[in-house]
Amino acid sequence: MEIIREKAYGKINLTLDVLGVRPDGYHDLKSVMQTVSLFDDVQMCVGTKRNWELICTTEGVPCDEKNLAWKAARLFFEKTGRDPEGLTISITKRIPSGAGMGGGSADAAAVLRGLNRHYASPFSPTELADLGAEIGSDVPFCVLGGTMMAEGRGERLRRLPAMPKCTMVLCKPDFSVSTPVLFRKLDQTPVLHHPDNDAMERALQVGALEKIAGNIFNVFDPVVSAEHPQIDHIKSIFVQTNAAACQMTGSGSVVFAIMPDASSGKRAAEELKKTYSQVFCAEPV
Numbered sequence: 457m458e459i460i461r462e463k464a465y466g467k468i469n470l471t472l473d474v475l476g477v478r479p480d481g482y483h484d485l486k487s488v489m490q491t492v493s494l495f496d497d498v499q500m501c502v503g504t505k506r507n508w509e510l511i512c513t514t515e516g517v518p519c520d521e522k523n524l525a526w527k528a529a530r531l532f533f534e535k536t537g538r539d540p541e542g543l544t545i546s547i548t549k550r551i552p553s554g555a556g557m558g559g560g561s562a563d564a565a566a567v568l569r570g571l572n573r574h575y576a577s578p579f580s581p582t583e584l585a586d587l588g589a590e591i592g593s594d595v596p597f598c599v600l601g602g603t604m605m606a607e608g609r610g611e612r613l614r615r616l617p618a619m620p621k622c623t624m625v626l627c628k629p630d631f632s633v634s635t636p637v638l639f640r641k642l643d644q645t646p647v648l649h650h651p652d653n654d655a656m657e658r659a660l661q662v663g664a665l666e667k668i669a670g671n672i673f674n675v676f677d678p679v680v681s682a683e684h685p686q687i688d689h690i691k692s693i694f695v696q697t698n699a700a701a702c703q704m705t706g707s708g709s710v711v712f713a714i715m716p717d718a719s720s721g722k723r724a725a726e727e728l729k730k731t732y733s734q735v736f737c738a739e740p741v
């Protein structure tokens with residue numbers, strides 16, 4: 457029996473634009489994605505000689521083949537033709553679920569990376585990311601991580617200069633958002649404002665944090681804010697604590713902020729914790 461450990465980092469979308477609906481029902485996106493230091497622990501035990509199992513004590517996380525981590529392992533062994541002779545996946549969750557932080561995708565990506573390493577890298581990083589696309593749109597990014605421009609369904613990736621070090625605060629309101637429902641809602645809503653992805657890319661190239669902050673925008677943010685006043689409430693606390701920028705990530709509901717320094721980050725987190733139970737400090741990875 458052997459144990460494989462891998463960290464599964466969450467992501468935020470510094471920009472997120474939806475360009476249109478495709479014939480296959482998915483949407484074409486253009487998004488600058490960023491890995492953040494909030495992570496789940498994924499541990500795999502191969503050769504257990506028992507049926508596959510998935511252990512996770514967080515409420516709402518499926519502990520069977522519906523979990524993306526399970527799907528990732530199944531796909532890996534299908535593609536390699538190997539048999540692990542029993543597999544137990546244990547996940548310690550820290551990334552909130554239904555949050556727009558790609559938590560399930562991060563776990564799946566960690567399974568792919570961990571198994572690939574354990575079996576002497578049958579796949580290159582790019583091949584592993586392509587494999588991830590069969591599991592979910594965010595999985596390829598989560599396999600590679602860092603700072604990237606994502607296009608297509610999210611699987612066409614181009615590495616960008618790393619985001620400068622900074623303090624981020626993330627806050628999950630008390631509701632979650634269904635991604636497919638939100639995409640359908642966006643299809644019926646006129647989109648008045650789009651992010652300037654070129655400007656974001658230029659800001660990353662020169663490493664200017666204030667310009668990066670100035671270009672943070674997600675087309676889903678106004679749609680979710682219109683229905684859930686908690687988004688604006690969280691933002692008002694970020695504004696009071698001098699955030700350089702704040703915005704919802706992905707399909708929500710987490711709102712993240714870029715803070716000018718660690719002490720204002722601490723102050724924002726303390727203020728938010730008076731109302732919200734899921735508040736995290738993080739940095740770009």
Ligand code: C5P
Pocket residue numbers: 481482483484485591592593594608609610635636637639
């Ligand atoms: O790929 P994934 O299973 O993570 O996507 C979840 C849902 O989000 C899809 O079923 C689809 O409704 C929506 N989606 C989309 N366009 C994308 C990514 C996701 O419409 N590019």
